[in-house]
Amino acid sequence: MGKASRQASRERLRQERLKEQRRAKRTRTLVVAGAALAVVLLVVGGGYLYLSAERRADQRAAEQYADLPPQTVQQDGSVVLAREGADAPVVEVYADYQCPGCRQFELTSGPTLQSLAAEGRAIVHYRPVSIFAQRPDPLGTNSLRGGAAARAAADFGKFVQYNDLLFEHQPAEGQAGFAPEDLKQWGSDAGIDDPAFAERVDAESTVADRFTGEYYPDLVARAQDALGEDELAAMSLRDLIDWGSGNGVDASFLDGTYVGGLIDATAAVGEKYAEGDNAFGSTPSIYVNGTLLGNEAYSGNGIEEAVESAEPGEVDTRPLATDDSAATRESPDSKE
């Protein structure tokens, strides 16, 4: 082999090696660029799906309540949702925020009730009660805390929104839930930014804890000694509290509280629908012009038909004077 040809082949090898290096480098660059592109697509694509879903949910929520008619707090702490001057059947909704059936009712028929009220075809009267008040923690406290917080939300014109949020987050029976922190968060989710709401929630939660944890066990123990099981079983919670007040179990910590108002409202429905076919026995109880609905209440269509076939009715409570905050604290006995 000549010197020239050796040099030529060495040169060829060098060229090959250079080409090889360049190719490897191109591959590396492609791999890196591909990895970077994957990162970008993942962040932008994934983020887009997440953000647009969140945005759609926000828009739905805004639209859902956009044409809600006025919500008016009543003297007994209940809330009337109706167009101004609406001439329509009255639908009373008695519910406990801890009751699973009430949650089912709200999920299936709640939106229908809201749109019936929005269209002026019904006057919806939300009347929260606490059928679980006499149960131990956490059932009783959840029920009282939830109901009192809903009443506080009504002060800020957001009862209906808050009512939906409470049912959406209803704790399972027997589990702690409706924690004050959550209750406050849902308030701001519903659009309440006044710190007075948070203060009220905290204050009511303290009352609920005291009621279930100290007051009620003490009351029952004394009543058992003094009255005996049979008489005790026949008494309503309101009667029992009244008995306690006359027999050294001070209930004044309930005065003016929404927890107290909830207990009074529960007693009031028992008296209003005391016996017969329309007797109030459990929650949810839905009345159209005072007539108790059966299973048809659990579907939007059923509610709609019941309302369609009813005559216009009258709300049996009076609006709360908004400038008189003391009236808020009055017990609903005033309506008798």
Next chain:
Amino acid sequence: MDTEDRPAAGPAAAPAAPDRPPGTARRLAAVQPWATLAARLALAGVLAYAAATKLPPALSVQSVEAYQLFPPAVAEFIGLTLPLLEFALALLLVVGLATRYAAAATGLLMVVFIAGIVSAWARGLSIDCGCFGTGGPVAPGETAYGTDIARDLVFLALAVLITVWPRSPLALDRAFGLHR
């Protein structure tokens, strides 16, 4: 797009610029990777901050709409994806993956931003540029187009610096054998 192929492109590889004493070139070569690293981190910080302040997306969409350049659906899409793109670019710059391409894309984004601001200015719109969060209409006389453009030009300069000299320490690119 690889510096190594064009050794004369950067002071890092420049043997000696003819009009410069060799000592200066060496010092520049030593400083350049750190300057690039600083630029990477600064630009990433700016992008991440811009992305974070644009959220929730309602703010960002409103900012895009204020430019009155796109139909609502397109403005919505841009409003949602722009902060995400900024965040993704910030991520690439921080870890130093595909540094050169990420910086070039950021530079391109700055050019687009500047064009948008110039267009708003030229059309006599009174808007906040929406560069960092608060976009939308503002009172006439409260616009800051000049400042906004100047600021974006600084960011553009950083992006150009990284694109031209992508070699820097603490970069994932090195693990792949790029810009060593």
